[in-house]
Each structure stands twice: as C-alpha cells, then as structure tokens.
Amino acid sequence: MINFSDLSFIFRFLPVFLILFYLTPITCRTWTLLLGSLVFYAVGDFKMLPALLGAVIVNYLFARAIRGAEKKKGLLAFIVIIDALMLIEFKILGQFVNSELLPIGISFYTFKMISFQADTYLKRYDGEPRFVDVAAYFCMFPQVVMGPIMRYSDYSDNLDIIPCATKSTVKEIFENIEDGIRYFIVGLAMKVIIADHLAMLWNEIDKIGYESISTPLAWVGAVGYSLNLFYDFWGYSLMASGIAVMLGFPFIVNFDHPYGAASVSEFYRRWHATLGSWFRDYIYIPLGGSRVKPIRIILNLLVVWLVTGFWHGVTLNFILWGLILFAIIVFERFVLQKLGIVKAIVGRFNVLVLIPLTWVVFAISDANELMLYFTRLFPFFGTGVAVNGNDYIKNLGLFGGFMIAGLILLIPHVFKFFEKHRKNPICTIILLAIFWFSVYSLSNSAGNPFMYFRF
C-alpha cells in the first residue's frame, strides 16, 4: 500500500482518505492529514515509525527554540548536525547491517527537516506553526516515501488546511481533486506502462550476464535503464504532486523535461528539481555559491556532488557517479562556457550520451561488473563470452515499443501539449482509457509476483 501504484492504495486508501479529509471540519483537517499519513507509513514500515516520530518531535522543539533564541546560529548548527547524523547512521546501518534498518523515506524527510530548520532561521515563512502543522508537513503521505521535497512555505500555502484561511467552495475542492487525478493518471501510466516494463529489460540483461551481451544490447540497455529510471521517478513525482493537488496543495514540479536541457548543469536543475534546489539553497549557496574565486567554486561543487552521491547510496559506485558529474559540470563551467557554438553541440552530447552512461554507473554497484559492462559498451578493451550477436534484436522486439513511447515523451512539447489541453473532453476520455489500461496491467501482476518473472 505504501506504493502509489498499488491497487490497494488507489482503490482503498486514497478514496477513503480523501472523503475523511474533506468531511473533517477545516480546523481539524491537519490532524486528519497527520493521522492518515501515520497510518500510511505504519503499513509500510511499522518498525521504523518511532524513528520518524522521534525526528518529528525533536525537530519541532528545535524550530520553536530557534524562533525564540538569541543565539540562533548555534542551535541551527546543532539540529542540522543531528539530522544529518541520523541520516548517515541509518544509511550505513541499512547498507552494512540489514536493509530493514533503513527507514522508508528517511532520505527525504530528513532533508525536509533540515530545510525547515534553515527556513525557520532565515524567517522564510510567516507565523508560528503549531506542532500538528509541522508534523503533518514532515509526514504527509504523498511525500514521505520519495519526495518531492516540498518547502514549508509551499505547505502553508494550502488554503484547505490552514484554519485562518478562507474556505474553498465545494466546486473548488472538486476541481482540485479532478486536476490532481489528471496528473496522477499520467504518472501512473508512466510508471506502470513504461518504467515497469523497461525494468524487465534491465533484468533480462542481468540474467544473460554482462560478459555475454552484445555491444548493441549494452547500448540498448543503457538507454532502457535511463528511461526506466526517468519514468519511474517522474511518474512517481507526478502521482505525488497529483495527490497533493487533490488535498489543496500547489503542484510541485520535480521534473522539468531534463533531457531537453542544453548542458549537464541545466539537466540537474530540471531533474529531481526539489533535490537540486535543496542542494543549491542549503549547501552550495551557504558555502559561498558562485560568488567566490574559481578554486572555491570548484571546491563547493565537489562538496555538493560528493554529498549528492552519498545521498543516493552508500556504495562506491554512487560516489563515483557523483564525481563523474562533478567533473562534467566543472568542465562545462570553465572550459565549454568559452567555446560558443561548440558549447551547444557538446552540451547536448553530454545530456543525451554521457548522462545515460552515468546512469549505468549509478545502476551497477559491483566494481567488476561495472567494468564488464563498460567493456561491452566499448568493446575495444576485450571480447565477450558466449555472446549472441542477435540478442538486441530480440530485446528490441520485446521492449522496443516501450522505449519508443519513452523516447517520444522525452520531447518537452508532448507533455506540455497535454498540460495545456488536459481539461479538454477528448483528453479526459484518453486519460480514462489509459487509467484503466494501467489498472489492467497492475491487476495481472497483483497477487502474482511472477508476472514479471515468468520463466
């Protein structure tokens, strides 16, 4: 149920919660949101619920102290260190001791907490939030598992939840729900129809063994995995933002057509944007940002990308992944910037060719296996074992359709066209059809974990 693309979430939790939420008097809705979110979290990860609750209480108390204190800076530094240590400790425990010890969503909710403390210190929001407001903001079920990392000022914009605000009319509420459903359906289809199927392609390559894939298949795999990751996460973010819209929150843009970017640094302003802007606002700028000497800029970028790598995972390949991106971005900033027309070409090349290769580094945690994959991508360094030269034809036959769908959706205009015309009746009918098609696809894997693993 903890997954938005679970039938139990779509047809059980979400409708029941929406009804309860809007039936609750406006002064108590925050409580409904908080309690509903805790139930949601408890179903997914009951054992680690205390970690979340503890962090919520401690962070609320510190934020209150920061607002009232004279020496705010020390308090801020203290609680940020506590939050960061908690995240690091659980990540290490989860990686090296037992993966069950990594609380669901901890990477996201601790980042929300740190941003909340900094925003409190910088007075970036008005008023003095009650405990329930802060707790519901940290725990709210549309975001607790995988973001987006919404800021508190966006949370407090919600007119349906803040007691002093004017009440929405019934019509406005239904309009919000309707619009939320639109985004939810598009996200669901991306996840279920494109990403989940392309995940099978990556399994297929793993099954064969990297030493035995042909070079074309290695490239098909790199593209397929990149698309899988993109639609899995973009789809998830659209579902999350759609749910938030249903509850009256503003739509949070987490993916803004990254593959349309003209450089890798732009790519990462558009990819998982709430994480990127978090790093910018709470690490890069406090370190001096770009208003320092070049050598300091490079150092600041290094810090940001090392932390980004670590945030994604504790194994070495994530650090390597962060370092590669760091190198590309430094190159773009200090070399490419001065080259005019070359800049445009190399920038696109970086986004469309180098980025998929960085995802391969992201995907494969074992160093030897990673090396193997790259020797298949670039076969000058060695030959394969028992390679079937036609393997890519078979896999393109199986997964080519999903890849084409994914590639078409990379073009920014396609999604923008949908956003512009989403209230059109024809669009409504199409959305209804793809919703039921996605549910059909989910039904056939539901209660049958082997759908994706038929032998």
Place this chain on the structure above:
Amino acid sequence: MNCFKTCPLLIGVAILSITISAFTFSFKDSAYAEYMVGVDPAQMPLFVAMFKGISDGMMPWDAFSYKGSSSGQGEATGGDAAANGDALKDDNTQAGNVSGNDASGNEAEETYELTEVTEDYFDDALFIGDSRTVGLSEYCEELSARATFYAQVSLSIHKVLEKDFIETDEGKITVEQALEDEEFAKIYIMLGLNEMGVGDVDTFINKYGEVLARIRELQPNAIIYIQGIMHVSEQKSEKDKIFNNPSINERNEALKQFANGKDIFYIDMNEAIDDENGNLIADLTNDGVHLKASAYQGWYEFLLHHAIVKK
C-alpha cells in the same frame, strides 16, 4: 455545480469501478471463480479477477455463457489425464521399473545405456521447453545450429501442445501440429517450473503423462528424453515458497516413473550445474533461476555425454 462538467474523470473512474466490481461480484462463484484465487477483497478490488480473466482470453461477455471450467489447468482435465498417464505408468510397472533408466525391463527388448555422442547426434533432435530451453537455443550455438527448438518463455505442460507459438511460413502453429508434419529422432523435454505455482504434483504428473502419450502417438519412433527440471540457486530456493529445490526434486522424482528404458529416458542435467548441496551453483546464474549465457555450455556437454544410441 454540474458534476459531469467539474469532475468527469472522477465520475468516470468511480462509476466504472463500481460497475465492474458489481459485475465481477455477480460472477465470482462461476465464471470468475478460478481467477478469484489469490484475490483478497480486503487487499485489492474485486475486479482484479475480471482483468485476470481478460488477459487469459475470458472476455466479460463470455461470463454470461459460462458453463463450468474448461481450462486446461486443474481438475477439469484430471480424468482424461489420469487415464492417459496411467496407460504409460502401467507399461512401466509391468516392466517392474519405477526407478528410471537402468531398467533391465521388457524381456525381449534390448536395453540401452547413456553414452557419449558427437555433435551431429542433434541434427534430428527436437527440444521442447520453457525460458531455460529458450536460453539454450540462444546461447549454445553448437546446438542451435543443428537441433530444432520448440521453446517459449512461460511455456507449461498444460499448454505445451495447444499453444500456437511455432513460427512457420503459413503462420503460427502448435507443437501438436508441428509434430504431425515433421519427424524427429530424439525429443528432449524440460518443462515443469512454471507449473509449480498452480496445482499439485499429481496434476502436473497426470498432464505430463497425457502429453507424453500424445507425443508418442505422433512420433512413434522418436527417443523421448524427459529432462529433470533444472534447480534454482540456494539463495532463491531458501526464500521462495514455491520455486524451491525440494519442490523441484519432488517433481523430478515423480517424472522418473515415465522412463521405460527402451524409448523414454530420464536424464537430469542438474548433476552438471549443481553445487555440493544440490543447488544451482551461484556463479552460474544472476537471477537464481536461469543460467547465465556463458553457463549453457555445461548443459550441452552434459547432453553430449548422456545420450542413447540405438543399434
């Protein structure tokens, strides 16, 4: 407020959910009974059963004309299968042989031993199987250059004869049709993994017997090799309630009864790929179920060394 104007999607989703749930509910004990297995209404919507039906070829309008189960799986065909299976088994027991190939059986007939052969042995051989046999056809060039493969991902003993998946110039045909057209000297079968989720050992064995009888009828002169189901890795076996090696071994034991030492033989390639505990060697697999491409050679070597040559 006009509901259809303000929130047509919400209304569409809600009304359709209720309608198809009610529809499924009204047929839940008849047309959808077999699809209700594993559908817990507390966990997921009822109409999941209906969607499962559709993917199985059972369209909603078929529900009205539904008369009892006619599916190839399960008890419905049990009677038939048992009859055929027994025919084969009788043959076996009369020969006093239930333990496999080393039968010194049928008095007048010669007996055969597994021996080493050369690669041209497979020129007139046919392989029938699921994704594992598909892998063999893709990653063992020596074999795929010579032998014929009727193999498909997720193929099971229940559908093996009637599923039309064999590509010919005139379109797709079934194994049954293909066997009517072309004669093979050796037929290798490895099926039984996909079946583990449905039915029990008896259902499986009965159906296996039925399939063997039909193949024998179509190909009276072929040597039939029943290949024991390949094991899964230790890691997979320990965490999977269904696809584990004790269950595979149980089925393999049961398969041995079909061997008669004269034209049906049981061979078990697991001895070529197992570790000392009888699990698929971890280094030979990435997903715990399939061999890595580079490991199919071991299977081929095994086949080269375990063949029957009729004099």
